[in-house]
Amino acid sequence: MWRYQLTIKANQAGRTVKEQLMAWNLPQRLRGGLRIARGIRINGILASTAQILQVGDKLTLDFPADIFRNPAGNAYPGNDSCQLDILYENDSLVLVDKPAGMKMHPHSPTERDTLFNYLAAQFKRDNHRSAGQAARPYMIHRLDRATSGLVLVAKNPVVVPILNAQLRDKIIRRRYLAWVSGKMPADAGLIDQGIGIDPDDDRLRKINGIKAQSAQTQWTLLEEAGDASLLELELETGRMHQIRVHLAAKGHPIIGDDWYGGQPAERLMLHSYSIDLPLPFSDDEEFHYTCPPRSDFKAK
Template sequence: MTSWHYQITVSDGQVGKTIKALFISWLIPQRIRGALRMKQHFRVNDHEVPTNYVLKTGDVLTLLFENDDFRTSESHYLPNDKQQVAIVFENDDLVIVDKPAGMKMHPHSITETDTLLNYLAANFQMRQLLSASAQAKPYMVHRIDRETSGLVIVAKNPVVVPILNRLLSEKKIKRTYLAWVTGAMGERNGSINVPIGVDFLNDRKRWINGIDAQTAITHWTCIHTVYQNSLLRLQLETGRMHQIRVHLASVGHPIIGDSLYGSQSEATRMMLHSVSIELPLPFDGGHKIITGALPVDFPRQLMID
C-alpha cells in the first residue's frame, strides 16, 4: 500500500492553534481528518497527541496518509516520453503546466497515451520525483479543453487533490484567460451570468439554460480591438464545461476558431489561452501568481476577416 508522509515545522502563525484547527485551516476534508485521528497517523515531535493539542514554537508535526484515506484511486497513467511538456511552476505537491492547443488532458481508455497526464507521468518517472516521500504521479485537479492552450494545475499526490478542489470551489484559485472573439464589444467590460447545461440536441455540447443547467459566471474585459475582432481578458467565477466558449457565443461574440460554438475561419486553432493562475499553496501558507508566455500561434494582433 502506497503511503504519503509530511513533516512540517510549526510556523509562527500556527503557534497557539490546536491540531484540529490547523487541519481545518489546511482544508483537509473531515473524512480524511477522521482517518488521521482513528489511525493515529499524526504525531508531534514523534509523540502521539490528541487533536486538541496546542501547537508550540519549534514543534514538528508529521502526517501519514494511505490509499484508503482517499476517494480518488491511485494514479496509473501509462508513461509516454514522446513529447515534452513545459512546467512553469513546481513544488513538492503540484506542477503548473503550459499545455499546447490540440493536446488532450487525460486518456479516455487504458490504451490511450497521447495526453498531458501520460506525458507528465513519463516526466516524473524520468526525473525520479518524490512527492510527500512517495513516487510522484500526476493527478488531475481541473481541466482545460483540448483546443485551449495554457496553464493548468496538476497535483503530484492524492493528498492535495481535495484541498485544491476546495480552493477552486471557494474561488480562492483565480484563473485568467485571453480570447480573440469576433466583433467589437459594445462596452469596456462586463459579466455574463446565465446558467449552462447540456445542449438539447447534442450531448457533446453545452448551452444556455440547457438540461440540468447550473449557475455560470464569466467576467470579461476588452483590452484590444482590431479589424472587427476583440481581444478579451476573462476570469471564471465558476468552472462549467465549455463555459467561456458557450457564454461568449451566447452574446454574439464566439471565439475565433471555435468550430463547435462559432464558425469556420482562417484561424489555425481556437483562440483561447489560459494565461495566469493565482493560488494559495497547500500546507505552505504561501501565495503564487503564475503567468505564462503567449504561444506563437496565439497572436497579439489578429487580422482575420
C-alpha cells in the same frame, strides 16, 4: 504512506493540531484517518489532535494509503514521446503549459496520447517526488482539447481534496485570454446566462439548454486589432464550454472556434493565462502565476 513534515510558524502557534489541520483545509475524513492511524507526531513524539502547537515545532503527518478512496490516482500509463513544459513545481503540485490540441486525459485503456500520459512518464523518468514517494499526476481541473495554457496537477492524493475544495469554494481563481470577433460594446462586463446541453448534439452546450445551470463570466477588454478584440475572462462558475458558449451567444465567438461559430483560424484562440491559489499547507499565503501564450496565439 505519504509524509508531510512541516515547521510551525509564529502565526500558527497556539492552535491545536486539529485547528491547524482545519486551517489547511484538510477534510474531516483525512483528519480522522490520521488520528486513527496514529499518524501525527510533534518533534518526533506521537501527538493527539488536541495538542497545542508551539513556534518551531516539527509537525509530521503520515497519511496511510487506506484512508484514500483512490490512492494511486488513475494510474495513467506513461508515454515518453512528448516533453511537457512544467512551469512551477513544489512537493504537492505542478503547473503545466498545455499546448493547444492536446487532450487532457485518456477515455480508454488504449489511449495514451494525452497530457496525463505524458506527465506520468515524465514524473517517472525524471524521478519527481512528492510527500516521500514517487509522484503521480492527479487531475484537479480540465481544459478543452483546443485550449492552451496553465493546468494545475496534484502530485499526491493528500492535496487532491484540498485543491478540489478550493476550486469549489472559488478560492482558486483562474483567468483566460481570448481573441474574439468584433468590437466589444464596453470596456468590461458580466455575462450571466444559464448553460445546458444542446438538444441537437450532446457534445455541445447551449444557452438555456437541457438541464441548464447558472453560469457567469466576467470579461475585460485588453486590446483591439482590426475587427478582433482581446479579452481577459474570469469564470464565476465552471460549466463545460462556458467561455465559448457565452461569447458566442453575445455575438463575439472566439476566433478558431469551429463548434460555436468562430471565424476560421489555425487554433482556438483561448488560453488559460493565470492562476491564484493558496498553496497546500501554506496557511492561505496566496500564490500567483502567469503563463503568457505562445506565438501562435494572435488575431490575423
